Amino acid sequence: MKILILGGDGYLGWPQALHFSTQGHDVFIVDSLMRRDFDAQNNFDSLIPLQPLEQRVGAWKEKTGRKINFAIGDTRDYPLLSKVMWDFQPEAIVHFAEQRTAPYSMIDREHAVFTMDNNVIGTLNVLYAIKDSCPESHLVKLGTMGEYGTPNIDIEEGFIEVTHKGRKDRLPYPKAPSSFYHLSKVHDSHNIMFACKVWGLRATDLNQGVVYGIETRQTSMDPRLATRFDYDQIYGTVLNRFCAEAVIGYPLTVYGRGGQTRGYINIQDTMSCVDLAVTHPAPCGEYRVFNQFTETFSVGQLALIAKACGEKLGLNVRIEHLDNPRVESEGHYYRAANTSLLKLGLQPHLLEDTVLVSIMKKAMEFSGRIDKNLLAPSVNWRRTKNSLSA
Ligand code: NAD
Ligand code: USQ
Numbered sequence: 001m002k003i004l005i006l007g008g009d010g011y012l013g014w015p016q017a018l019h020f021s022t023q024g025h026d027v028f029i030v031d032s033l034m035r036r037d038f039d040a041q042n043n044f045d046s047l048i049p050l051q052p053l054e055q056r057v058g059a060w061k062e063k064t065g066r067k068i069n070f071a072i073g074d075t076r077d078y079p080l081l082s083k084v085m086w087d088f089q090p091e092a093i094v095h096f097a098e099q100r101t102a103p104y105s106m107i108d109r110e111h112a113v114f115t116m117d118n119n120v121i122g123t124l125n126v127l128y129a130i131k132d133s134c135p136e137s138h139l140v141k142l143g144t145m146g147e148y149g150t151p152n153i154d155i156e157e158g159f160i161e162v163t164h165k166g167r168k169d170r171l172p173y174p175k176a177p178s179s180f181y182h183l184s185k186v187h188d189s190h191n192i193m194f195a196c197k198v199w200g201l202r203a204t205d206l207n208q209g210v211v212y213g214i215e216t217r218q219t220s221m222d223p224r225l226a227t228r229f230d231y232d233q234i235y236g237t238v239l240n241r242f243c244a245e246a247v248i249g250y251p252l253t254v255y256g257r258g259g260q261t262r263g264y265i266n267i268q269d270t271m272s273c274v275d276l277a278v279t280h281p282a283p284c285g286e287y288r289v290f291n292q293f294t295e296t297f298s299v300g301q302l303a304l305i306a307k308a309c310g311e312k313l314g315l316n317v318r319i320e321h322l323d324n325p326r327v328e329s330e331g332h333y334y335r336a337a338n339t340s341l342l343k344l345g346l347q348p349h350l351l352e353d354t355v356l357v358s359i360m361k362k363a364m365e366f367s368g369r370i371d372k373n374l375l376a377p378s379v380n381w382r383r384t385k386n387s388l389s390a
Helices: 013-022 034-042 055-065 078-088 108-131 180-199 240-245 268-280 299-312 339-343 353-365
Strands: 004-005 026-031 071-074 092-095 138-144 161-164 167-172 202-208 210-212 253-257 261-266 287-292 295-298 317-322
Touching: 004 013, 013 026, 013 055, 013 161, 013 268, 026 055, 026 180, 055 071, 055 180, 078 108, 078 295, 092 108, 108 180, 138 180, 138 268, 167 287, 180 202, 180 287, 180 317, 210 240, 210 268, 240 253, 240 299, 253 299, 261 268, 261 299, 268 287, 268 295, 268 339, 287 339, 295 299, 299 317, 299 353
Parallel strands: 004 026, 004 092, 026 071, 092 138, 138 202, 202 287, 210 261, 253 317
Antiparallel strands: 161 167, 261 295
């Protein structure tokens, strides 16, 4: 298949490009490099050193003989985006290309506006470019479990049967996100569903949980193929952060009581889920939603698991409960459906000691690169003035 990967230089997009290339698909990447620019401007960096995109694709060609083409460009640049789609004529478009963190979106007005503009307008452009250049192609869009929030009822996959005053309907599941970033995903979902209805496009919205892990079969083939390992307070997801904290003896940063429960997924399963969505496309005119996570944990549980694992490696791991910088429930009901991808054949890699040990060993290998100043959270959701240093 011809597969266009938007955001193909990122944590998930890069290994996904390698995954599809391995299978013989023709892969084309578009990325604005906004993520690398953020690091350069703010003295942040991936724990594992990253090669520039050009060197990465060169290393891939050298190792495997497979070519991945790419263009540096922004989804908000409509002429560029529509030209790429028109020329390449993708059968599937996998859309990772968004500003992807909640803390970034809550820094201040500028960062909230950037998040909305980059994500919502970028995705609207993607929809128009598909309609105008390749209306039969299948959009696989990365959404988030955080669109639903933490309701006191079971979470379904995108839609819910509602009975109201004696009448029934199947309606979009109510959304209760907890940051401007998560809200941008909700707005995307509405726009995508609408485009499928009015233009007959086809799309799969993958409402993914928090991802952990840093290696896939392809990225571990050569150090030049590594994907990013974010451990900082803005881009680091919680379990990857706990691993980095554990190896340098920094107390694990549990926000508040630690009862916040979320769906989690191993990066290797992200690869498989996106693959399953691409190879089992939605029919024309359909907007469907798959919940993409394999297990649920509270933050407190994850800290205990990371502590036990670190101790097996001889590390002295402490857990600290910090005042929660976010406004979120710290003890709540959480039960979410995730059967669609399992039915398509997903075989989950569950969180086991071996997975955590391998993340921690990687963090140990590069522990000299950990900047402690990037660990403490400095972005508060409330009416405070935020900056990037704690
Ligand atoms: P990432 O920041 O590492 O990668 C995103 C990539 O997209 C970056 O390389 C960035 O430069 C690029 N990009 C951003 N805006 C762009 C634009 N307007 N035009 C072109 N390129 C642009 O993030 P990631 O962790 O790989 O996440 C990828 C997607 O998956 C995001 O949409 C995110 O919301 C979603 N997601 C991630 C997680 C997670 O835990 N990492 C969980 C659920 C959903
Ligand atoms: N948390 C801590 N300590 C930390 C970091 C986080 O207790 O050091 C807590 C947060 O308060 C939150 C939970 O851990 O309750 C998850 O936080 P996170 O930063 O790992 O994840 P989140 O902000 O939800 O965002 C991440 C990705 C985002 C994706 C989302 C999936 O950055 O792209 O959309 O996970 S979900 O959570 O399902 O919405």
